[in-house]
Amino acid sequence: MCGVIATVHLTQIIQGKVSKIHYCEACANKGGAGDPAFFELQKLAQATTLKPAIVCPVCKFTDIDFRRLGRLGCPSCWDVFAAPLDQLLNSVQHDSQHMGRVPVGELSFNQIRKQISTALAEMNHAIKSENYEKAAQLRDEIAKLKTQIPTE
Amino acid sequence: MSVEDILSAENELTHLLGAQQAVVLSTRVRLARNLQNHPFPGWAKEAQRKEIADKCIKALTQLSRFKKAHIFKMSELTDLERTVLVERHLVSKELITGKSGAAVISRDQTCSVMVNEEDHLRIQVVKAGWHLRSTWNIAEQLDDALGSSLEIAFSDKLGFLTACPTNVGTGLRVSAMVHLPGLCLAGHIEKVSRALGQDGLAVRGWLGEGTEALGNIFQISNQQTLGLSEEVIMKHLGNWIKNLVEQEWNARRKLAEEEGPRFTDRLARSLAVLRSAHLLTSVESMNMLSHLRMACDLGYLPETSRHLIDRLIIEGQPAHIQARHGKDLDSDGRDRSRAIAVREALAGLPEITEPSA
Numbered sequence: 395m396c397g398v399i400a401t402v403h404l405t406q407i408i409q410g411k412v413s414k415i416h417y418c419e420a421c422a423n424k425g426g427a428g429d430p431a432f433f434e435l436q437k438l439a440q441a442t443t444l445k446p447a448i449v450c451p452v453c454k455f456t457d458i459d460f461r462r463l464g465r466l467g468c469p470s471c472w473d474v475f476a477a478p479l480d481q482l483l484n485s486v487q488h489d490s491q492h493m494g495r496v497p498v499g500e501l502s503f504n505q506i507r508k509q510i511s512t513a514l515a516e517m518n519h520a521i522k523s524e525n526y527e528k529a530a531q532l533r534d535e536i537a538k539l540k541t542q543i544p545t546e
Numbered sequence: 547m548s549v550e551d552i553l554s555a556e557n558e559l560t561h562l563l564g565a566q567q568a569v570v571l572s573t574r575v576r577l578a579r580n581l582q583n584h585p586f587p588g589w590a591k592e593a594q595r596k597e598i599a600d601k602c603i604k605a606l607t608q609l610s611r612f613k614k615a616h617i618f619k620m621s622e623l624t625d626l627e628r629t630v631l632v633e634r635h636l637v638s639k640e641l642i643t644g645k646s647g648a649a650v651i652s653r654d655q656t657c658s659v660m661v662n663e664e665d666h667l668r669i670q671v672v673k674a675g676w677h678l679r680s681t682w683n684i685a686e687q688l689d690d691a692l693g694s695s696l697e698i699a700f701s702d703k704l705g706f707l708t709a710c711p712t713n714v715g716t717g718l719r720v721s722a723m724v725h726l727p728g729l730c731l732a733g734h735i736e737k738v739s740r741a742l743g744q745d746g747l748a749v750r751g752w753l754g755e756g757t758e759a760l761g762n763i764f765q766i767s768n769q770q771t772l773g774l775s776e777e778v779i780m781k782h783l784g785n786w787i788k789n790l791v792e793q794e795w796n797a798r799r800k801l802a803e804e805e806g807p808r809f810t811d812r813l814a815r816s817l818a819v820l821r822s823a824h825l826l827t828s829v830e831s832m833n834m835l836s837h838l839r840m841a842c843d844l845g846y847l848p849e850t851s852r853h854l855i856d857r858l859i860i861e862g863q864p865a866h867i868q869a870r871h872g873k874d875l876d877s878d879g880r881d882r883s884r885a886i887a888v889r890e891a892l893a894g895l896p897e898i899t900e901p902s903a
Contacts, residue, residue, distance in 0.1 A: 489773025
């Protein structure tokens with residue numbers, strides 16, 4: 395409209411009639427001011443050019459991609475986006491701790507932790523009843539189990 | 547192996563005489579699984595998706611349950627063939643519109659695994675009637691067998707990792723396809739579906755998410771997948787289905803009693819139209835077949851005819867009619883073709899008669 399190359403293209407459909415308007419950036423800021431639809435468009439454009447706050451190092455998926463797609467990029471994203479996802483999970487899921495099956499051949503860490511606490515209780519009991527042989531055996535067992543879970 | 551084989555083969559849902567039950571048409575168990583260290587299908591690049599598909603298909607075809615299985619790559623099928631698979635509930639709409647999607651379907655069509663849908667693997671097992679335990683057992687076996695040849699993405703805290711936060715944890719969706727003409731006719735269906743919704747269950751139409759309840763058929767499934775064990779999820783759905791079946795029977799009995807001859811007339815009219823119409827739309831035939839199914843359940847028609855009705859419900863869908871006919875049909879042509887198929891199938895049925903008390 396003003397001779398400068400148009401970089402903002404607005405397509406409006408009003409009562410079935412399609413109109414296309416092309417603005418340069420300066421005109422867009424002026425000309426679009428009176429148009430509520432244009433404001434929405436501008437907001438959308440800004441949202442898509444926002445800088446991502448979190449990026450998955452494995453698959454380069456960002457928090458903005460998540461807002462756009464509602465789905466994650468790869469299994470590692472679950473670690474990367476743990477904090478914001480936790481909030482979401484709290485609202486859509488029953489709880490944030492898995493309670494179901496584990497893949498075949500994989501003893502879940504929780505199960506191992508449970509085994510450790512049972513063995514600990516047994517060991518304390520063995521010590522109290524002065525059964526030191528059994529206590530030592532349990533101590534070794536616990537040490538072995540502890541190598542199978544991540545240290546906290 | 548082609549989609550044609552799927553149509554002509556005798557299978558669980560359309561031919562298994564005697565397995566059909568009143569109210570619950572089928573039980574379905576679905577598990578969402580993903581490969582470790584691979585981007586989810588929606589974010590993966592074409593080459594990655596191909597690699598994922600190859601890996602998954604290779605693992606699947608080694609399982610005994612998928613001996614001589616159908617393997618379909620969506621890109622190699624026609625639009626019509628893809629739609630036939632959707633109408634059979636063997637694959638989802640999302641799979642056929644996505645890229646590099648594939649499906650491995652067992653010979654008897656009870657097990658189908660979608661590859662590269664929203665997740666890398668969607669294991670599905672379906673059985674006619676209400677058989678939650680045995681359906682689950684097959685899914686569990688498949689899951690274990692796949693887990694021993696593929697590295698599955700899993701976290702101790704979040705369980706099975708999925709693309710969408712609504713599936714994470716167990717990745718389990720259990721559902722029942724239920725036929726509720728009694729509750730629909732009595733006008734209670736909204737109340738019922740609200741109650742189900744408030745108790746964490748989703749109510750959907752015949753073809754799943756975002757589809758209408760054709761033929762008074764609804765799909766009821768759990769919504770939450772994390773923080774609950776598979777046992778708890780199944781028990782919850784199981785209790786509701788038991789309750790729903792009871793409510794449906796009560797509604798039917800009440801209707802039959804209160805409406806008397808009007809109720810019999812309604813069923814008889816549906817049979818008459820289905821047996822003599824020359825043009826039948828799929829909506830019309832679904833809704834009338836629904837009446838006939840109820841007639842079988844209540845003894846107005848022989849119970850042994852129920853499997854015939856179930857077969858027509860599936861085979862009367864648009865893509866099925868088109869595929870059987872072979873040539874391109876316009877909408878009138880389909881309605882004609884459907885009317886002929888239905889008329890022929892129902893020719894041997896006796897008239898609707900009130901059951902003797």
